[in-house]
Amino acid sequence: MNDDSMCTVLSAQELIRKLKENDGQIVIFGAGFVGELTRLALAEHGIECAYFADNNPEKEGHCLRGVPIVLPESLPERLPDAVFLIATIAVDLITHQLSGLGYSTFWDPVELIRQFEWRKAEWSTPHAIVERAISLYDFSSAARTGSDKCYVKSLDAVLTEKCSLRCKDCANLMQYYEKPADCNQAELWHSLDRFMASIDRIFELRILGGEPLLMKNFHESIRHFLTYKNCDYLIVYTNGTIVPKGENLECLKDPRILVSISDYGPISRNLQNLCDTFQENGIIHLTSVQTRWQDCGDIILRKRSREQLQKVFEECCANDAFTLLHGKLYRCPFAAHAVNLGAIQPVADEIVSLGDDGISDEEIQRQTRNFCGKHSFVSACSFCAGRDFRCDAVPAAVQAKKPLMISIREESAPEPESEASY
Ligand code: SF4
Ligand code: SF4
Numbered sequence: 001m002n003d004d005s006m007c008t009v010l011s012a013q014e015l016i017r018k019l020k021e022n023d024g025q026i027v028i029f030g031a032g033f034v035g036e037l038t039r040l041a042l043a044e045h046g047i048e049c050a051y052f053a054d055n056n057p058e059k060e061g062h063c064l065r066g067v068p069i070v071l072p073e074s075l076p077e078r079l080p081d082a083v084f085l086i087a088t089i090a091v092d093l094i095t096h097q098l099s100g101l102g103y104s105t106f107w108d109p110v111e112l113i114r115q116f117e118w119r120k121a122e123w124s125t126p127h128a129i130v131e132r133a134i135s136l137y138d139f140s141s142a143a144r145t146g147s148d149k150c151y152v153k154s155l156d157a158v159l160t161e162k163c164s165l166r167c168k169d170c171a172n173l174m175q176y177y178e179k180p181a182d183c184n185q186a187e188l189w190h191s192l193d194r195f196m197a198s199i200d201r202i203f204e205l206r207i208l209g210g211e212p213l214l215m216k217n218f219h220e221s222i223r224h225f226l227t228y229k230n231c232d233y234l235i236v237y238t239n240g241t242i243v244p245k246g247e248n249l250e251c252l253k254d255p256r257i258l259v260s261i262s263d264y265g266p267i268s269r270n271l272q273n274l275c276d277t278f279q280e281n282g283i284i285h286l287t288s289v290q291t292r293w294q295d296c297g298d299i300i301l302r303k304r305s306r307e308q309l310q311k312v313f314e315e316c317c318a319n320d321a322f323t324l325l326h327g328k329l330y331r332c333p334f335a336a337h338a339v340n341l342g343a344i345q346p347v348a349d350e351i352v353s354l355g356d357d358g359i360s361d362e363e364i365q366r367q368t369r370n371f372c373g374k375h376s377f378v379s380a381c382s383f384c385a386g387r388d389f390r391c392d393a394v395p396a397a398v399q400a401k402k403p404l405m406i407s408i409r410e411e412s413a414p415e416p417e418s419e420a421s422y
Contacts, residue, residue: 007086007095007106009145012115015107019047022083028109029053029098030088031062031069033125033133038087038109039065041116050079055097055389058292076101085109089140089153093314110141128284132233132258139203139232149200150369156206156323156333157192159183159221161340163210164241165267168400169297171318171387173337174210176299178403182215183326189224191327191354194361198368201230208237213244219251226254235260240268240287243277252283259285264397295392296334296385299343302411304382312386313377322372327355329371335380343383343406350378383408 010018019026019042026047028035031054042049043065052069054060059069075082083105086094095106113134123130136153143151161180168175196202205225212218225234236252236259244252252259259278263271271287278285304312313319322329323336329352330336338344339351352367353359359367385391 007091007108009108009110009141012111015109015112016045016047018107019045019083019085022105023047024050025079025082026085027051027053027075027079027082028067028085028087029072029094030086031056031059031064032088033130034109034113034137035087036065037113037116037118037130037134038085039067040118040121041109041112042085044116049085050082051075053084057389072097072101075103083107087137089137091140091144096314108141110138113137126284126286128255128258129286135232136203139201150198150372152199152202152322152372153320154204154206154322155195155202156208156321156336157188157225158208158210158323158325158333158336159188159212159215159218160209162214163239164214165211165239165264165397166400166403167297167397168404169293169295169394169396169398171294171296172208172210172333173297173299173341173343175297175400175404176337176341176343176406180210185217185221187327187355188221188324191324191329192225194354194364195324195329195368196228196230197361198365199230199372202228202232204233204235205231206235206237211239211242212236213238213242213248218244219247222251222257226251226256232256233258237262238274239264240271240274243270243274249277249281249283252278253281255284257284259283261285261287262397263287263289265291267397267399290396292393293396294385294387294389295394296387298385299338299383299406299408300385300411301383301408302385306377309377309381312384313381314375315388315390316381316386317389318387319375324354327353329354329368331378331380334384335378338380338383341406343408344380347379350380 026049028038028049031052035052039049049067052064052067053072053075054069060071062069082103084098086106087109088094160182161177163174166175234257238259239262275287318332321332323333325336325340331350339346352371354364
C-alpha cells in the first residue's frame with residue numbers, strides 16, 4: 001500500500017474545519033455503530049454527510065440516521081470528489097480499496113468520537129453493546145498508532161468440537177467432526193495463559209465451540225479467563241439451543257462478558273427462554289438474526305497463484321481471527337479445524353505450539369508476537385472459498401443429518417493464470 005491509502009488522524013477541531021470545507025462531499029465508510037456515532041457527532045457541528053458506504057450488500061439501499069447506504073463501487077459515479085471518514089476497524093483494507101476507486105482523502109474520526117457524548121443520543125440497542133463497539137474502534141485506533149506494543153483484536157478460544165446443531169455450511173467446519181470432543185481443560189488454560197503473557201493487550205477473547213455451553217465445567221474456564229487483566233472483553237458465542245443453569249449461568253454475570261446469540265429461527269429452539277433468563281439475571285447479551293451465510297464451509301483445493309492467495313487473504317474478514325485449538329495457535333478457524341480434522345497438512349511456521357512445554361516461554365513469546373504481526377496468506381487459503389462480502393451466500397444453518405465426509409476435490413474450473421499455483 002502506498003501513501004495514497006493513508007488514513008490521517010486529526011484533532012477534532014482540525015477535522016471539523018476540513019470537513020466544513022468539503023461540505024456535500026463527505027462519505028462515512030462503515031454503516032455500523034461507529035459510523036452512526038460519526039454521523040451524530042458531525043450533525044452536532046452542523047455538518048451533513050452525503051452517504052454511508054459499506055461493503056455489506058445487505059445494507060445497500062437502506063438509510064442510517066437518515067443517510068443512504070451505498071456500495072463503495074457506486075461512489076465514483078455519484079460523488080467523484082468524495083472525502084472519507086473511515087468509521088471501521090479495517091482501516092488499511094478500506095483505504096486501500098478506496099484508493100483503487102480513485103480516492104485519496106481519508107480521515108480517522110476517532111478524536112471527534114472521543115469528544116462526543118454518545119449516551120445522550122437515542123439508541124435502539126442497549127448501551128453496553130454500543131459501548132463495546134466504540135471501545136473496539138478506540139482500541140484499534142490505539143493499536144494502529146501505538147508503538148511496539150503487541151495489541152491483538154481478538155482470539156477465538158475453542159472449548160469444544162461438540163455442537164448441538166450440525167449446520168452443513170458451518171464456516172468453522174463442525175459438520176465434518178465424526179467424534180467431536182471437548183478440549184482438555186488443563187491444556188486449554190496453560191496454552192491460553194502463555195498466549196496472554198506473550199501479548200500486551202487483547203480487546204476480546206471469543207469463547208466458542210461448536211457450542212461452548214456443551215463443554216464440561218464451562219464455568220471453570222470462564223472464571224479462569226476472567227483473571228486475565230490484559231483482556232478487555234469476553235464474548236461467548238451460542239446458538240440459542242441451550243439455557244445455562246447454576247454455575248454456568250452465574251459465571252456469565254460479569255460486566256466484561258457479552259453473550260452473542262445466533263438466532264437461526266425455529267432451530268434455535270430455546271432462544272426465547274435463553275433471552276428471558278439472561279434478562280432476568282442481568283446478563284449482557286445480543287441476539288443476531290442470521291438468515292444468510294457466506295458459502296465457505298467446503299474444503300476444496302483451489303487453483304490460485306501466490307498473488308491471488310494474498311488477495312483472498314487480504315479481503316478475508318477472518319484473516320485476523322486467531323484461533324486456539326488443542327494447545328495450538330492458528331491464523332483463523334478454517335485453518336485450525338482443517339488441520340485438526342486431518343484435511344490439510346499442518347505447516348510449522350503457520351502455527352504456534354503454545355501448549356508445548358519443550359518450547360521456552362521466551363521463545364513462545366517471540367513466536368506469538370511474530371505470528372500476530374504477520375499479514376500474509378496461509379496454506380489453508382488454498383483450500384478455502386475466502387470470506388469477503390462478495391462471496392456466494394447460502395441459507396444459514398441448514399442441518400445435515402450426519403457428519404459430512406471430507407473428500408478434498410480440486411476446483412472444477414480453474415481460473416486462467418499464467419503463474420505457477422501455490
Ligand atoms: S454454525 Fe452451526 S454447527 Fe457451526 S458452531 Fe454454529 S451452530 Fe454449531
Ligand atoms: S483460510 Fe485464508 S481465506 Fe480462509 S478464512 Fe482463513 S485466512 Fe480467510
